[in-house]
Each structure stands twice: as structure tokens, then as C-alpha cells.
Amino acid sequence: MWPLRLLALAAMLAASVGFAHAGPCTAQIGQMQVRFDAKLALAARSGPTARESVAATDHRQPTPDSIAAAEAKLGDLSPRTVEAIESGMARARRADAEGDKAACEAALAEVQRAIGP
DSSP states (O other): HHHHHHHHHHHHHHHHHOOOOOTTTTTHHHHHHHHHHHHHHHHHHHOOOOOOSSSGGGGGGOHHHHHHHHHHTTTSSOOOHHHHHHHHHHHHHHHHHHTTTHHHHHHHHHHHHHHHO
């Protein structure tokens, strides 16, 4: 299970770095994604493990959302925390794509609060 989690985290990190369009807070979004990935990695290392699902054997790469959902299901992260982070990141990306720096920064501040120190 560990190699799969490490591969998934590496894929998420690579995906978060390759932005095609640089908006007013693209770099901050990337940094926050790295912090979220690190929080997921910590939760995966320190929390309980689960059996590999049938879907995990279908040669599909896990997504940040699917990994976060699995960690929430195991109790490593609360579903409320996962939802706050995912919705905040989505709002930040939308605001960044629209060039709205203030809205992007506000969304990232919410994500920061959900991720914690």
C-alpha cells in the first residue's frame, strides 16, 4: 500500500507544479497544494490503513480528491476538513483563472485555516 500512496503523492505534486496559465496567485495555489499533499502524506503515514479497493487495481491513477476521500473515510482527516480544503482550492483556481487576486487570496486563506499549522 505504501508504494501506491507514495506514487499517488508524487503524481499530485507533479500535477500541481505544471500550470499552463499563470494567474495572479498561481504560485500561491501551487504552494498550498503542496501543503495539502504534505498533510495527506502525514495522515497516511500516521493513520490506519485499509484494504486496497477493486477500483485501485483498475490501472487508474488516484486523484487528490480520491486520496483525501480515502483518508477521511479512515478517519485520518475529518470529512468537514477535506470538504473545506477541496472547495477552497476549487474557488482559488476559479478566481485565479478569472484574474481575481483578492478572491483567490481569500479562498487560499480559508484553505490555510482548514489545513492548520
